[in-house]
Amino acid sequence: MSTVAETQIKLTPEHDARPGASVRSRLQDLLPKIVLAPSFAATIVFVYGFILWTIYLSFTNSKTFPSYDITGARAYQRLWRWTFESDPPSSWYTSITNMGIFGFLYILICLALGLFLAILLDQKIRGEGMLRPIYLYPMALSFIVTGVAWKWFLDPGLGLEQTLHQWGWTSFHFDWIKNKDFVIYTVVIAGVWQASGFIMAMFLAGLRGIDGEIMKAAQIDGATTFQLYRRIVIPLLRPVFLSAFIVLAHLAIKSYDLVVALTSGGPGGSAWLPSNFMYEFTFKRNEMAVGSASAVIMLMTLTAIIVPYLYSELREKPR
Amino acid sequence: MLRKLLIGTALATSFAFSAHAADVKEVQMLHWWTSGGEAAALNVLKQDLAKEGYAWKDVPVAGGGGDAAMTALKAMVAAGNYPTASQMLGYTVLDYAAAGVMGDLTETAKKEGWDKSVPAALQKFSVYDGKWVAAPVNVHSVNWLWINKAVMDKIGGTEPKTFDDFIALLDKAKAAGVIPLALGGQNWQEATMFDSVVLSTGGPEFYKKAMNDLDEESLKSDTMKKSFDNLAKLVTYVDPNFSGRDWNLATAMVIKGDALVQVMGDWAKGEFHAANKTPGTDFLCYRFPGTDGSVIYNSDMFGMFNVPDDRKAAQVALATATLSKSFQSAFNVVKGSVPARTDVPDTDFDACGKKGIADLKAANEGGKLFGSLAQGYGAPPAVANAYKDVISKFVHGQIKTSDEAVTELVKAIDDAK
Numbered sequence: 001m002s003t004v005a006e007t008q009i010k011l012t013p014e015h016d017a018r019p020g021a022s023v024r025s026r027l028q029d030l031l032p033k034i035v036l037a038p039s040f041a042a043t044i045v046f047v048y049g050f051i052l053w054t055i056y057l058s059f060t061n062s063k064t065f066p067s068y069d070i071t072g073a074r075a076y077q078r079l080w081r082w083t084f085e086s087d088p089p090s091s092w093y094t095s096i097t098n099m100g101i102f103g104f105l106y107i108l109i110c111l112a113l114g115l116f117l118a119i120l121l122d123q124k125i126r127g128e129g130m131l132r133p134i135y136l137y138p139m140a141l142s143f144i145v146t147g148v149a150w151k152w153f154l155d156p157g158l159g160l161e162q163t164l165h166q167w168g169w170t171s172f173h174f175d176w177i178k179n180k181d182f183v184i185y186t187v188v189i190a191g192v193w194q195a196s197g198f199i200m201a202m203f204l205a206g207l208r209g210i211d212g213e214i215m216k217a218a219q220i221d222g223a224t225t226f227q228l229y230r231r232i233v234i235p236l237l238r239p240v241f242l243s244a245f246i247v248l249a250h251l252a253i254k255s256y257d258l259v260v261a262l263t264s265g266g267p268g269g270s271a272w273l274p275s276n277f278m279y280e281f282t283f284k285r286n287e288m289a290v291g292s293a294s295a296v297i298m299l300m301t302l303t304a305i306i307v308p309y310l311y312s313e314l315r316e317k318p319r
Numbered sequence: 320m321l322r323k324l325l326i327g328t329a330l331a332t333s334f335a336f337s338a339h340a341a342d343v344k345e346v347q348m349l350h351w352w353t354s355g356g357e358a359a360a361l362n363v364l365k366q367d368l369a370k371e372g373y374a375w376k377d378v379p380v381a382g383g384g385g386d387a388a389m390t391a392l393k394a395m396v397a398a399g400n401y402p403t404a405s406q407m408l409g410y411t412v413l414d415y416a417a418a419g420v421m422g423d424l425t426e427t428a429k430k431e432g433w434d435k436s437v438p439a440a441l442q443k444f445s446v447y448d449g450k451w452v453a454a455p456v457n458v459h460s461v462n463w464l465w466i467n468k469a470v471m472d473k474i475g476g477t478e479p480k481t482f483d484d485f486i487a488l489l490d491k492a493k494a495a496g497v498i499p500l501a502l503g504g505q506n507w508q509e510a511t512m513f514d515s516v517v518l519s520t521g522g523p524e525f526y527k528k529a530m531n532d533l534d535e536e537s538l539k540s541d542t543m544k545k546s547f548d549n550l551a552k553l554v555t556y557v558d559p560n561f562s563g564r565d566w567n568l569a570t571a572m573v574i575k576g577d578a579l580v581q582v583m584g585d586w587a588k589g590e591f592h593a594a595n596k597t598p599g600t601d602f603l604c605y606r607f608p609g610t611d612g613s614v615i616y617n618s619d620m621f622g623m624f625n626v627p628d629d630r631k632a633a634q635v636a637l638a639t640a641t642l643s644k645s646f647q648s649a650f651n652v653v654k655g656s657v658p659a660r661t662d663v664p665d666t667d668f669d670a671c672g673k674k675g676i677a678d679l680k681a682a683n684e685g686g687k688l689f690g691s692l693a694q695g696y697g698a699p700p701a702v703a704n705a706y707k708d709v710i711s712k713f714v715h716g717q718i719k720t721s722d723e724a725v726t727e728l729v730k731a732i733d734d735a736k
Contacts (some may be wrong), residue, residue, distance in 0.1 A: 157560040268715035
C-alpha cells in the first residue's frame, strides 16, 4: 500500500515530495478545526448542554436548588392549566398573549417602517450620510436605556401628557403605560423605535444591491413607481426579509429587560412576557421546575416558527 | 443528594472562587447594603470586628440588588466555597438550612442569651431544627402610617383610631385638594399595605390564621372579603398615576406635602431623615388604624454558613458583634428599624423608633408579633409571590370583585404550596 502511495506522490509533479510535507499539509487542513474547537466545545456545553439540562430540570421537582429526581410533567400540567385561565388572567396567560401581540406587531411594524424609511432614503436625497446614522443610532442603546427614556416620556405625570397640558392642550390624554390593557403596546412603541432604524439599514443595503438595469428596463416598459416596488424591488429583497425577520424574532423573544425597565412588569403584571415569567419563577419564586418548563416551551415555540421558515427560504430551489 | 448536585453543578464557578484560600482572620460577608445610610451603619460593625482583630471582606455582587446577591450566593454555595455569612431574608435561611449548608451557633447563642432576648417569632427564621443558623440584625415593621404634619394641620386631622376614621381623614384631604394616599402601584407595595388592612379588618387572631397559617377557611371567609373591600376603598384615594411608582417616590410625595399619608414599612423613615425632617414636628408616625398593639414584621438576618473549623472563630466574633447591644442600637438608629433583641435601651432612637421598640416588646409579650406575608415572612416565596399577584391584580382591575379575589387567592396559594 505504502509503495503505491509513494509512487503516486512521485508521479504528481506539483506535489512536494519532501518528507514531513504531508504532516504539514495535514496540519494545515486541521488548523481551522483546531482553532474552532474551543468555541465549538463551548457552544456544545453552554448552549446545547444547558438546553438539555433545562429540559431535564423541567421534569423534576426542583425548587430553590436543582433537584435530580424525575417526578413527571407536573410543571407542564400547571402551565397547560394556566394557558386557559383568561379571567382573571393567570400570569402565564398574560405572558403568552403578550408575546403574541408584541411579537406580531413588533416584527410587522419594524419591517414595514424599516422598508418605508429605506425606500425614502434611497431616493438619492441630500444629507443621506447624516440622516442614516440618526435613524440607526437607537440600536446602539441598550434596552435598559430605551426603556427608562420611554418610561419617562410616556409617564402621564412627567412626559408627553404633562408637557402638552402645560402648553394648553389640557384635553390630551395618553396613559397607556399605566393601563393594564394597553401597557404592552407601549413596549411595542419603544421596541419599534429602537429596532426600525437598524432594519432600515438592512433594507437600504439590499436596495443598493439591486441592479439598476432591471429598474430602467421596467421603467421603459411603463411600470409605475408603485408597480416597480411591488413587483420587482420587494421580491428581490426577499433574502433581506429573511435576515430581518430572524433578527427581529430573537430580539422579540429576549426583550425581558425592555419590559422591566419600561414598565417594571406593568400594572398587576400585565406587561409580562414569557422571559419575565421564566425569570420570576426560577429565581424569585424558587419554582425552578416551572421556570424551566416555561423556558422549554419558549424554545419549542421559537423553533416551530423559525425552522419551517428557514427551511423554506434556504432549501435549494428546483432548477 | 444535594451535595452531589452541588459538586456537579459548580465546576465552572469553583474555578473562579477556589483561586484564593480564605484568610482565617477574615470575615467574608455577602450583602447588598451599599447605599449611603446602610453602608455607614455597617461600618459600625466593621470597626467592632477590627477591634477584635478580624478583617472585613465584602463579597462582590454584580448588579447590587438582593436578587443578584442571592444568585451569587447560590453559585458560591454550590461551589462549596461558603462565605462567613450572608445577608438573607426569611425563608431563604430555612431553605439553605434544609440543604445542610448552614453552621451551628447554638453555643454562642446560649452564652449570649439570645433565646431570651430575641423575639420568639424571629427565632422561627434564625433557628432551624434546634440550632441557631442566623443572627437577626433588625426588625422592620410594616403596619405604619407616615403622615405629613403640615398637611395634617391644614386639614385639621387627628390620629385615626379605626379604619372608618382613616377613611374620614382621607376624605378630608381629598376635599382640601391634596392627594390623600401616596401609593406606589408595584405588587409588593400593594401587598404590604394589604397586610395591614387584613390585620385591621380581622384582628390579630385572624391575621395569624389567614396570613401565617394559610388556613383555607379564613382565606375564603367573609372577613377576607371585607378586607378586599377595604383595600378597594383605599385605592380610590390614590392619584391616577400611581401604577409602577417606586416606594421612595411615594414617600417623597408625602415629604413634599403633595400627599397626606403613605402606608409603608419603617424603612420609609430613612427617606424622611435624608430630607432632614424630624418626627413630631415635620412628620407623624402612627400605627395603621386598628392595628395598635400588634406588629407585622420582617427582618434582615445574617445567615451563618458551615465554614471550616479554622474560620469558625471569625464567624462567632461576627455573630456576637451583630447581636451586641451597642451595634444593634447604632445600626438601627441609622436604618430606621428597631433592634432584633428586646433588651436594647432606646435612648438614641427618635420618637418613632422609641414607639417601634415599645410596640415590638409589647407585641412579643402579647403574642401579637406576626410575619408579613408580603415581605416573605408569612410563607415561602412561592406562596408570598402568588399572594402579591392576586393583590396586584385586584388593585389594577384584572380581578374585579372581592368574591373573585378570595377564590383566586385560595387557588393561587394552593397552587404554590
